[in-house]
Ligand SMILES: CC(=O)N[C@H]1[C@@H](OP(=O)(O)OP(=O)(O)OC[C@H]2O[C@@H](n3ccc(=O)[nH]c3=O)[C@H](O)[C@@H]2O)O[C@H](CO)[C@@H](O)[C@@H]1O[C@H](C)C(=O)N[C@@H](C)C(=O)N[C@H](CCC(=O)O)C(=O)O
C-alpha cells in the first residue's frame with residue numbers, strides 16, 4: 001500500500017525521504033517486523049520503542065514513524081517525525097484498513113464497571129433482532145457467529161481495525177466495543193468513526209496507571225471529546241461524573257438513570273434471585289439478570305437500541321430473554337443445589353455492588369461466604385478497600401490469590417489485610433492457594449448459604465510470573481459441589 005495514503009490526516013512535524021512509496025505492513029513491535037514494513041516507535045510504560053529503531057533498520061523496514069528522530073539516518077528508509085506516535089498509529093491503522101468503522105455502526109462503552117456486560121447484552125440483542133453483529137470485549141471478540149480470542153479489553157489499533165475490516169467485509173451492520181481507559185489514553189481508538197458512545201460509571205481503579213482520579217476521569221472523557229456530531233453520547237445521570245463526560249462533546253446528548261431524571265425513565269420494581277422486575281418508559285418488564293447494577297446495564301442496552309432506531313416492544317421482548325456475560329453474577333448449577341456465584345468483581349465498587357445485591361436478594365437466614373483476591377501488578381490501593389468491603393458485607397471471607405503476576409502473593413494478602421478493622425479480622429481467613437480457598441469457603445458454608453467467588457469471572461487462568469496456569473472458578477466449584 002502507498003505510504004503517503006497511510007499518512008493521511010497524520011500531522012507530520014518533519015519528513016526525511018520520499019513518502020510516495022509502497023510499504024508492506026504497519027508494525028509497532030520491532031520483534032515482528034519484516035522487510036518493507038513501517039515501524040511505529042512508541043514510548044511505552046516498560047520501554048521506549050525508539051530504542052528499537054536500529055533493529056528496525058537492520059530488518060530492512062521501508063519507513064519509520066517516531067517522535068524523536070534518531071541521530072543516524074539510514075539511506076533508503078523514510079523517517080516521519082510526529083507529535084504523538086500512538087495517535088499516529090491509530091490514524092494510520094484506520095487508513096491502512098480503509099476506515100472499516102465507516103462501513104458499520106460502531107458504539108463504544110466506557111466506564112469502570114459494566115462494559116463487558118452491556119456490550120454483550122447489545123451483541124446478543126442485535127443478533128436476536130436478526131442483524132449481523134460484531135463484538136470487541138474482554139471475554140471474547142466476535143464476528144457474528146465466529147469467535148476470536150480476546151487478549152485485552154480493547155485491543156491495539158491494528159487489531160481493532162483489522163477486526164472491524166473483517167466484520168464490514170462479512171456484512172456486519174453493528175459492532176459494540178469496550179473502550180478501556182488504558183486504550184483511550186493510549187489512542188488505540190484514534191480515528192475510529194463512532195456512531196455512539198456510552199458512559200456507565202466511574203469508581204476507584206487503575207490509579208497505578210492514571211495516577212490520580214482526575215486523570216482517570218479525563219481519560220474516559222477523551223472518548224466523548226472525540227465523538228463526531230452525527231453520533232450520540234449516552235451517559236448514566238445517576239453517576240456524579242455522567243454529565244462531566246458531556247462537556248465539550250459534539251455528539252447529541254442523552255442520559256439514562258434509575259433514580260434521577262433522564263431521557264429514558266426507568267425504575268426497579270423488584271430485585272430477586274430469579275431476576276429483575278423493572279418499569280421502563282411506563283412498560284413493566286421482567287429480566288433474567290440480577291441486581292441493581294444490572295438494571296443500569298439493561299438501561300444501556302435499551303437506550304442504545306432505541307438510539308439506533310429499534311422499536312421499544314421489540315427491544316424489551318428480546319432483552320428479557322438474555323442472560324448476560326460469562327462470569328458476571330453467574331450461578332453455578334450443582335447437584336447439591338447450593339447457591340454458588342462466580343463474579344468478575346475486581347474493583348471495590350463492583351465488589352460492594354455484588355455483595356449488596358446478594359444481601360438484597362437473600363433470605364434472612366442465609367449467610368454470605370466470599371472468596372476474594374486482588375491482582376498483582378495492578379493498583380495497590382484497591383487492596384485494603386476490597387478486603388474491608390468483603391468483610392463488611394459478608395459473614396465470612398476467605399482472602400486468596402488472583403493473578404499475582406510478578407508480585408509476592410503473600411504480600412498482596414498483607415496489603416489486603418491492612419484494610420480490616422479489629423472487629424472484621426475474626427471473619428477473615430487467608431489462604432494463598434485459590435483452590436484451597438474455594439474448598440474452605442465451601443466447608444464454611446452451610447447447605448442453604450451463599451458462596452461468592454469474586455475477581456476472576458470468565459478468566460480460565462491464574463497468572464504467576466508470566467505463566468498462565470489453567471484455573472477456572474466455575475470448574476473448581478463444580479468439582480467441589482458434588
Ligand atoms: C500498561 C499498558 O496498557 N500496556 C500496553 C502497552 O504497552 P506498553 O506501553 O507498556 O509497551 P512497552 O512494553 O513499554 O513497549 C513500548 C513500545 O516498544 C515496543 N517494543 C518493545 C520491545 C521490543 O523488543 N520491541 C519493541 O518494539 C512495544 O511494542 C511498544 O510499542 O501497549 C501494548 C500494545 O498495545 C499493550 O499490549 C500493553 O498492554 C499490557 C500487556 C497490559 O497489561 N495492559 C493492561 C493494563 C490493559 O491495557 N488493560 C486494559 C483494561 C483495563 C480495564 O479497564 O480493566 C485493556 O484494554 O485490556
Ligand SMILES: Nc1ncnc2c1ncn2[C@@H]1O[C@H](COP(=O)(O)OP(=O)(O)OP(=O)(O)O)[C@@H](O)[C@H]1O
Pocket residue numbers: 111112113114115116117118138153178180200201293294296297327328329343344345346349350351353354457
Ligand atoms: N453497571 C455496573 N455498575 C457497577 N458494577 C457493575 C456493573 N456491571 C457489572 N458490575 C460488576 O463489575 C464486574 C465486572 O463487570 P463487567 O465485566 O461488565 O465490567 P467491565 O467494565 O467490562 O470490566 P473490565 O474493566 O475488567 O473490562 C461484574 O462482575 C459485577 O460485579
Ligand SMILES: N[C@H](CCC[C@H](N)C(=O)O)C(=O)O
Pocket residue numbers: 153346374375376378402403455456459
Ligand atoms: N481488566 C482488569 C482485569 C482484572 C481481573 C483480575 N482477575 C486481576 O487479575 O486483577 C485488569 O487488567 O486490571
Ligand SMILES: [Mg+2]
Pocket residue numbers: 115116117137138139153178
Ligand atoms: Mg470488560
